[in-house]
Amino acid sequence: MTLAEGVSGSNPTLNISIFGAFVVITLFVVFRASRNQRTAADYYAAGRAFTGAQNGIAISGDYLSAASFLGIAGLIALNGYDGFLYSIGFLVAWLVALLLVAELLRNTGKYTMGDVLAFRMRQRPVRAAAATSTLVVSLFYLLAQMAGAGGLISLLLGIDGNVGQAVVISVVGVIMILYVLIGGMKGTTWVQIIKAALLIVGAAAMTLWVLGKYGLNLSTLLGDAAKNVSGALDPGKQYGKTGITQLDFVSLALALVLGTAGLPHVLMRFYTVPSAKEARKSVVWAIWLIGIFYLFTLVLGYGAGAIVGPKAINAAPGKGNSAAPLLAQALGGPVLLGLIAAVAFATILAVVAGLTITASASFAHDVYANVIKKGEASPEKEVRVARITAVVIGAAAIVGGIVANGQNVAFLVALAFAIAASANLPTILYSLFWKRFNTQGALWSIYGGLGVCLVLIIFSPAVSGPATAMFPGGHMDWFPLTNPGLVSIPVSFLLGWIGTMVSGERNDAKYAEMEVRALTGAGAEKAVVH
Structure with missing residues (x-):
């Protein structure tokens, strides 16, 4: 079924034209931004030239993916109160980033999470572990976005069939690679700023339009929704059926709230500002924009x-994901639907570009420059490797997106958050706040959290068993929860503690130096030395 069949009055040609205009404009912006790109700091951290406000807008653009716009609107439309709990979880997560991570990471690191972890530990094994975790999180996030592009094409532009969707996924991937190759972090940041502005303005216009139909009275709107959607205002419709579903919600919430502060593409944004003060300001801006x-x-x-x-909604292509486009068509006809189509694809392009530059920077800076070349690689060579890596990652994302197209890819996003919460965040917090923490603790925490998380996901109902699973015919779902956060996050913290305690390594002097830098910013502009 194409969109033309699912949404009466749709104009795919108009939708594609609006999207094409966005691509042309943003490619021009990316090309302009690339003219002053000369050093590794320019490519990885945009020369640390963005203000807190600009970076905050870019962070919101990086964070508000298509799942936030299309997915959450659909969840609320179909499940009411329980769907809105996703919004609450995503927003509360930023308090963890603001209070525990943003300023300290900006002061301690240089470009990547590996910089922070390697500051007071054995550099090569810790950087390799950090890069492994970053690449896994980024790849799963990328697969979900790229596969989602095929579904959105069917939903919004009227292009149907596996071949057509594969072509569109490839086009999205090529544009993403161009953003990263030409503009680096600076160009990617401007794309995210433009996308965030479009998304928030578009959502605001639709919100005022909807409220206007009900005399700006939210209570009247909620009452009308309750008439159409059974249990729309009652908690528990989606997650209150059994004890397992209630535990599943707790597990998902834990992964969302703690995973955000460990997402590598979010962490990397803290290095694009000139100071820790601007890093804090950028998170405050992000919280306001994301909350609104x-x-x-x-x-x-x-x-x-x-x-x-x-x-x-359930009869349309994409089911819940079609809620926002269907609402746009009902409110403003094909023109508003075309604008929503452009916003949805702008969202995908911005998010995948941010993920790609993060993954390529982690490999080039942590693995190539510091593990393979032992810190002897020139900045020019490092950036060249990052560009090559971006092409490879982009190609892998295109192939993976085509393979995963039409499959249940919701678990990929949940897996990315769960891995970030399980492997990255415990290691970051231990490294920043625990004097005794050492290399073995970091390796046990990262690899242990990553391994446990992957195993539990593979043997969960998200992958096999139920009709909604990726492989419905399989029966390997011995782990009852679709999200492993409730188990894998505590296990990762525990493994980090055990690994540290059984190792004799200890460097109190290096921790004291790191603590001073993290709290004061002294020496933050210098390279991480060993």
């Missing part, structure tokens, strides 16, 4: 439930 956006999703979700109705 998630309030918009409340109105959009319940608006779709009230105006479109769950029957029409």
